[in-house]
Structure formats: structure tokens, C-alpha cells
Amino acid sequence: MVRMRGVAVLAAAALALSACGSGGESPPSAQGDQPRVLKLWHYETADSAMGKAWAEAIKKFEASHPNVTVKFEEKGFEQIQKTAGMVLNSDEAPDLMEYNKGNATAGLLSKQGLLTDLSEEAARRGWDKLLPGGLQTTAKYDDRGVMGSGKWYGVPNYGEFVMVYYNKDLFDQHKVKVPTTYEELTAALDTFVKAGVTPIANAGAEYPAQQIFYQLALTKAQKPWLQAFQSYQGKVDFHGPEFTYGADTFADWVKKGYLAKNSAGLKAEDMGVAFMNGEFPMMISGSWWYGRVASTVKDFEWGHFLFPGATMAPGSSGNIWVVPERSRNKDLAYDFIDLTMSKDVQNLLGNSGGVPVAADPAAITDPKAKELIETFNKLTTADGLAFYPDWPAPGYYDVLVAGVQNLINGSKTPTQVLDEIAGPYEDNLADIGN
Known part of the structure; x- marks a missing residue:
């Protein structure tokens, strides 16, 4: 059952949370000497807040993973919306993908077995602490593919x-x-x-x-x-x-x-x-x-x-990172998600006109960004996300x-x-x- 009232905590989370547990450290399997490639898809334009934040995350990720190259492919929202089920059931599936949240999209793919269960990683890396209450509504799906409870199949990192x-x-x-x-x-x-x-x-x-x-x-x-x-x-x-x-x-x-x-x-x-x-x-x-x-x-x-x-x-909370079940580099995908939850990337997201979930409040200095987050706070305080x-x-x-x-x-x-x-x-x- 969806915890509708709990979604109001997103306002507080947008400014008050720190990125504890998001150190971005790689497991041993990601530290080897062999060159590796992380295949990443998202549909944010380069001049959007999310596009800027994810571009910075790619730079930081490659710097902290010297033997890994991020192969980013920009996909249109409509393109992913219409082809995700087919692509994720093939060898063409990316390692990490931004996807639309909700019963009809992420919920459907989770029910079809096309997405990786992220529950263990969410607990190990502290994502469950960074995304309390209503922020988890679009991250979790039950056996019917209905959002709000069950296993973690996605990680939202903006509102x-x-x-x-x-x-x-x-x-x-x-x-x-x-x-x-x-x-x-x-x-x-x-x-x-x-x-x-x-x-x-x-x-x-x-x-x-x-x-x-x-x-x-x-x-x-x-x-x-x-x-x-x-x-x-x-x-x-x-x-x-x-x-x-x-x-x-x-x-x-x-x-x-x-x-x-x-x-x-x-x-x-x-x-x-x-x-x-x-x-x-x-x-x-x-x-x-x-x-x-x-x-x-x-x-x-x-x-x-x-x-x-x-x-x-x-x-709602924003679109979610999902890890396809066919991903060949799940450990790298988890590391990248972790990095997008870090303070540096979240602060950039906030100052670029986005609504972060794990930013340092003092670091959001752009007047327009503050205005946006204040409006979001007003809406979520009234439990108004529909x-x-x-x-x-x-x-x-x-x-x-x-x-x-x-x-x-x-x-x-x-x-x-x-x-x-x-x-x-x-x-x-x-x-x-x-």
C-alpha cells in the first residue's frame, strides 16, 4: 500500500539530510587492474539541473575509478518509455538507467523480473536513511508491481x-x-x-x-x-x-x-x-x-x-536509477548511484535549479534555487504531491x-x-x- 501521507517528508529531506553513508567507495571487485566500462543511460538534457549534476558525477566517478570508463548514452524520455521492456530483456541492456517511477513503469518491469533487487545495497550504503518515509514510495514495489512497499528496485535522488x-x-x-x-x-x-x-x-x-x-x-x-x-x-x-x-x-x-x-x-x-x-x-x-x-x-x-x-x-520524488537484471557491472552501478547521493553532487543539483534530497542546506546559495525549494516545501508540507x-x-x-x-x-x-x-x-x- 502506498504511504501517501509520508511523502510530505520530502520537503525536509530536500534540505536537511546529509549524505552519510554515501562515501562512494568501491567494493574490491571494482578496484582491479582490468579496464571496465559502465554503460549508463539517462534522458536529462545537458543544461538541466540533473544533466549538470550527472555530468559532474561521471567526472568524479572516473576519477575515483581509474580503470573504468563511463559510456554515457543520452536517450529520450519517450524512447526509454516505449522500449525499456524489450531492451532490458536483451543483451543491449545498460548497466544503469534512469527510468520513470510508478506502477505502470518501474513497477511493471520489477514484476517482469527485469530489474535488480537493490534492498541489500540500500541498507548497506545507507540509501534507506537518506530516503525516509514518502521518498521510498517510488523506490519500492511489491509482487504485483504496486509502489510503496516490498523490495527496493530504484533509487530517487531528487524531487x-x-x-x-x-x-x-x-x-x-x-x-x-x-x-x-x-x-x-x-x-x-x-x-x-x-x-x-x-x-x-x-x-x-x-x-x-x-x-x-x-x-x-x-x-x-x-x-x-x-x-x-x-x-x-x-x-x-x-x-x-x-x-x-x-x-x-x-x-x-x-x-x-x-x-x-x-x-x-x-x-x-x-x-x-x-x-x-x-x-x-x-x-x-x-x-x-x-x-x-x-x-x-x-x-x-x-x-x-x-x-x-x-x-x-x-x-513526487524524481525519476529513479534502476539497475537492469542483465547488467554486467552491477557493483559499478551501485557505486555510481552512491556518488549521485553525495553532498557535492547534491549541492550542485540544488544550485542548478533542481530539488535535491541530500544536500547541505548552507550550500544552496542560488536565489532561484532557494525559491524553488521553498515552493516545494510549501507543497509537501501540505501533503500536496499527487x-x-x-x-x-x-x-x-x-x-x-x-x-x-x-x-x-x-x-x-x-x-x-x-x-x-x-x-x-x-x-x-x-x-x-x-
């Missing part, structure tokens, strides 16, 4: 959440104030539309649009509904007030011009670049963009705020992509879309015996 990025210059130009209520948000959206400006950058071909749909549903949701949807602790009515409001309002936002009708085929990168180029006043997306926005945007002032009118937002809409069922990500594309195109009604997303969810419940 994340969905927020509203905004262009302060465009807000000032159109005399729009940062909204603090849902009514103020829709009034702001109307102001931009009347001025001929599409207010929200969007991408229907990948995750952003479904996260907006989910955020809208969360404005009508309470904790019992979330626990039913994500943790199977009760029945979910897909035509109840939560999802009905999400689907109806998302379709209405397209009709009103809040979201562009041509955004159905756009990808997350298209959305992010457009916002960073100053083309949209707002972007509703995750903290994984934060470091990149901070380092890229030079021509306008920007900021962020939590989605008004909701007590919860999509978010995970992501595609987590509950295998293949659900693609189901939701198709659903929101239909809402953007107007090719199906909200009722029809809700019927279509209900089916795979119910099928999964039957498959796991719930």
Missing part, C-alpha cells in the same frame, strides 16, 4: 512537481497580476486571449497536456479520491466530479483559446523552447525545466507559482496522450474520452486482482 512558469514581462505588459485564486487565473487567461495572445504553452503529443488535464481534475479532488486512483484504495468513478471537470474544462480551455488548437502534435521540447523564447506568458509543467529555464532565459524576467485553486499538484496521471496502469501514458489529443482536436467529446481512459484502468485492476 519534482508541476507548477506554473510565467513571463513577468508579458504579465506586466498586459497588466496581469500573479493569480492567487482559480478565478483570478481564468481572468488572467481571458485578458491575454482578448489581447490576441495564447496564454499557455502546451504539448499534446507528450506528457504536458495530460498533466494539465490532471491538474484541473485535482482542483476538485480530495485525498480519498487520490488514494483510490493511485493506490487502488477504493473505486474511481471516471464520470465523477473530478475527471469530468478535468475533461470538460480542458476542452473548454481549447475552445476559449487558452490552449492552442494546433498543440495536439507538439512535443514537450517544442513547448519548453517556445516558452523560453518568450512566445507564451505561461507554461504549466514540471520543476525538471527549472534549471534549464534559469540558464537559458536572458531576454525577460520570469517566475513561478503553484496552480491556484488546488491543494495538490502532480509531483503523483502523475499515467502511473496507475501499464500503457496508460499512451492512453492519456490519445485522450487529450482528442480533446484538443475536438474529435471526441469529454464523455467519450473519459470512457476510453476508464477501460484500461479497470482492466489493470482486474489483472492485479484488485
Whole structure:
């Protein structure tokens, strides 16, 4: 069973924990004279907070393992999402890989026997101490592949959440104030539309649009509904007030011009670049963009705020390091994970715009980084992390992509879309015996 309330400790962990037990020392098998290669996959861009931190970790790892070369291959999120099951069941599997957390992804692979049980290493290296309570929710999976209990199959080392990025210059130009209520948000959206400006950058071909749909549903949701949807602790009515409001309002936002009708085929990168180029006043997306926005945007002032009118937002501990069962260098993979949990790498992650889990609080000096972590603290203190809409069922990500594309195109009604997303969810419940 998922310990939903425990996830609130992530805020404290993000700043208060030190990297005890993360010395990065190699076992004897990694200290030999024979050249070795650690094959590493992740999908963080070089200018993101995580990308910068993992690049530094690679340098430190090779310096501390002189006979080891890290062969890093950058993979797209979608690429890993769609091919992981096949690749990890082949000789092409990497030694260490960043992977999406949740029942439908890491949980499914653990159930299929494709991931290494990390429980012993987590205890030996102190990861279980660095990641207490709710931080372990996405690290552990039971025999059904359901997160929150069971064995360790992954290690998260940062936090994340969905927020509203905004262009302060465009807000000032159109005399729009940062909204603090849902009514103020829709009034702001109307102001931009009347001025001929599409207010929200969007991408229907990948995750952003479904996260907006989910955020809208969360404005009508309470904790019992979330626990039913994500943790199977009760029945979910897909035509109840939560999802009905999400689907109806998302379709209405397209009709009103809040979201562009041509955004159905756009990808997350298209959305992010457009916002960073100053083309949209707002972007509703995750903290994984934060470091990149901070380092890229030079021509306008920007900021962020939590989605008004909701007590919860999509978010969780970050993506996880997993060690494929077919990894040929598991000891090296464990060493690299350990290094990413060290203070030096965690401090860099925090100062680059990420949300670290084991940083030295005094070492986070960047003002923007502090602002981000303060918002995260606010959300987690209120127990407001709601995970992501595609987590509950295998293949659900693609189901939701198709659903929101239909809402953007107007090719199906909200009722029809809700019927279509209900089916795979119910099928999964039957498959796991719930």
C-alpha cells in the first residue's frame, strides 16, 4: 500500500539530510587492474539541473575509478518509455538507467523480473536513511508491481512537481497580476486571449497536456479520491466530479483559446523552447525545466507559482536509477548511484535549479534555487504531491496522450474520452486482482 501521507517528508529531506553513508567507495571487485566500462543511460538534457549534476558525477566517478570508463548514452524520455521492456530483456541492456517511477513503469518491469533487487545495497550504503518515509514510495514495489512497499528496485535522488512558469514581462505588459485564486487565473487567461495572445504553452503529443488535464481534475479532488486512483484504495468513478471537470474544462480551455488548437502534435521540447523564447506568458509543467529555464532565459524576467485553486499538484520524488537484471557491472552501478547521493553532487543539483534530497542546506546559495525549494516545501508540507496521471496502469501514458489529443482536436467529446481512459484502468485492476 502506498504511504501517501509520508511523502510530505520530502520537503525536509530536500534540505536537511546529509549524505552519510554515501562515501562512494568501491567494493574490491571494482578496484582491479582490468579496464571496465559502465554503460549508463539517462534522458536529462545537458543544461538541466540533473544533466549538470550527472555530468559532474561521471567526472568524479572516473576519477575515483581509474580503470573504468563511463559510456554515457543520452536517450529520450519517450524512447526509454516505449522500449525499456524489450531492451532490458536483451543483451543491449545498460548497466544503469534512469527510468520513470510508478506502477505502470518501474513497477511493471520489477514484476517482469527485469530489474535488480537493490534492498541489500540500500541498507548497506545507507540509501534507506537518506530516503525516509514518502521518498521510498517510488523506490519500492511489491509482487504485483504496486509502489510503496516490498523490495527496493530504484533509487530517487531528487524531487519534482508541476507548477506554473510565467513571463513577468508579458504579465506586466498586459497588466496581469500573479493569480492567487482559480478565478483570478481564468481572468488572467481571458485578458491575454482578448489581447490576441495564447496564454499557455502546451504539448499534446507528450506528457504536458495530460498533466494539465490532471491538474484541473485535482482542483476538485480530495485525498480519498487520490488514494483510490493511485493506490487502488477504493473505486474511481471516471464520470465523477473530478475527471469530468478535468475533461470538460480542458476542452473548454481549447475552445476559449487558452490552449492552442494546433498543440495536439507538439512535443514537450517544442513547448519548453517556445516558452523560453518568450512566445507564451505561461507554461504549466514540471520543476525538471527549472534549471534549464534559469540558464537559458536572458531576454525577460520570469517566475513561478503553484496552480491556484488546488491543494495538490502532480509531483513526487524524481525519476529513479534502476539497475537492469542483465547488467554486467552491477557493483559499478551501485557505486555510481552512491556518488549521485553525495553532498557535492547534491549541492550542485540544488544550485542548478533542481530539488535535491541530500544536500547541505548552507550550500544552496542560488536565489532561484532557494525559491524553488521553498515552493516545494510549501507543497509537501501540505501533503500536496499527487503523483502523475499515467502511473496507475501499464500503457496508460499512451492512453492519456490519445485522450487529450482528442480533446484538443475536438474529435471526441469529454464523455467519450473519459470512457476510453476508464477501460484500461479497470482492466489493470482486474489483472492485479484488485
